[in-house]
Amino acid sequence: PVLDDFSFSFRRVKNNASLFNDPYSIYKADPSPDMDAAWDAIGHPATLHFSADEIRRLGKDPEVAAKVPEEWGYGKDRYFGVIDGQHLIHCLNVVRKWAHYDYYWKEKWGPMSEAPPVHSAHRSHCIGVLLDTLTCQPSVNIFTYFWMDSQSAPYPDFGIYRQCQNHNDLLAWQRDRGIDENLIDNAEIPRPADAKVQPDSPQLEKLKGWVWNGSFPA
Template sequence: APLLDRLTVHMRDVQLTSALLNEHNTPPSIHRQKPSLDVDAAWTYLTHGGRNFLITADEVRKLGKDPERAAYIVDAKGYGDGQYLAANQGQHDIHCLNKLRMWIYAEHYYGGREAVREIHALHCLHTLVQTLKCRYSTDVYTAMWVEGFDAPVIDFNVTRKCMKYENILHWNPERPYTEDQFLSVKPPSGQKRIPSDVY
């Protein structure tokens, strides 16, 4: 994968905590709190590392894609010709989690539930379901007896071997492409376009 060719991934044991009530987590997770400037900043921080970058035609082919159909950039930011836009799926997945969070609080973020926002939220939901099915976790939770509950309760506080996420956040792609650049780039003359009913 092009990302693994550019980034050293370190693994470590991490204590994951996800009590049913956020105040029972030590400390409570900011990512589960209601909208605020601090919460928005915490989510933005999770997605600020190398989301978009440039890859070569050979890397496009290694991904099983056709360079003729990939977004080609002419003289990309001084990197020369032969550059194709790429996006880090993991960062997109976290972006999607954030969009679903914002959809829960649609009144706060959007002033209501607009159809275009719903389309985005449903795209994100579908993307995450497919990713979770593709990378299905075979890790196991145990159950426990909790005061005040008649039935057993799943213990979501576990230790897992996790990728060191800071590697992603602090990764500085050799050929980065900012979100603004990504959204403002125009197709070169003759670039093939896929039919809109496929997207």
Template structure:
């Protein structure tokens, strides 16, 4: 078999070999491959040294590719882990006090309120003044009726309304189409509803109970008969405050101490409470509220939906003093 035929024979066998093995410049110094027949013989028959070298190169290549693949998997794994930790950290940071979400802690124990997004309401520890006897520097809210006392109560029981959005009413589970709006002339836009903040209603109720105390009645209602309206107003306020106290469920605790004037232990009501910043709420309210006089001048527009009140409600609110009984009574009782 000639040289060219042998070369063709090697390629037809499809056996692994390196071109360097056929290059005369790579022949060793002992002239191992100088004989043409011996060289072709080894190519055609196969030589362990060739196979071992080729296997070594193949194994080295496989190890290299395996290492690259492994490194790629590790990089992907570390990337996923880093992404997970970053996302978890951001979510955790958002949900802790001091994170980006305003009033996060209050939102966990409150219904949705526009105030919780509009202003920061800090939490702070207050020492409750629960003393039984009055002091010389006693709070003005414990003092007997006077113009100064009334002014102090009026400041914190403000009844000035504020604008609410349609979504604010939806968040309360209400149908906005059944609720009254401010006119656009008030500057709140075409879809601003008349609203109030509940804490001021609670303080209003407490103040009304104070005014209805029998030793205060002569001062506040000197010429009025304490009829059905006053009785219902007081009972409404008592029950409203009771529900709010039960809803809040204050679980702060207080201790007792011994005194020389009785055998039983006496409670210590001067304890710490975690409190919302009431002044922050009041300040924001005063910035956006409509004066009560301006609100009081509003009249129901034509074609607006109304709720029909019961006959008893109309009697108590003295509707029939200025209106005839047309028999169109409803079931609403306020």
């Protein structure tokens, strides 16, 4: 559905792959409120709305997919969906936060070993989907080596050139197609009487009392 609405612009980019954060990137810096805001700005997986035909073209069944309540004002037979690429950035951010566990969660949860099971499951889920994507679409770019003054062996030059889609284009499309977040965060979405309800996984059954609230947890 994304490609039906616009064409991405591309640009040639050399990635910032230095071992140290030089040149500086806020995304690679130590945790801070500014850093969190930067990650939230690029990685928010907004909830969008799609037509039944768009759902079918995704290989999904509109009779199973959850509908957006018509009274929300997005039209009849609109369905919830999220851009997978945004979910992947969200997941990378989750893994980043686990790498800085003490900063984000130690005060709230205690030692990492005592983190709530659903949050540990979320971390493992994110590692899994990132691995699936990297092995499904592996980069075949090549990085080379060079000599450095302080090193006795060839040193990796991780910088490579890529043709990159303009991510801001995707964020703009997401904003245009997005559902009002106040509705997502605050509404009680009733389950239709004719909904085709899927069975819980055994793991989900063990998390008695935990309910997905429609938004992506940090």
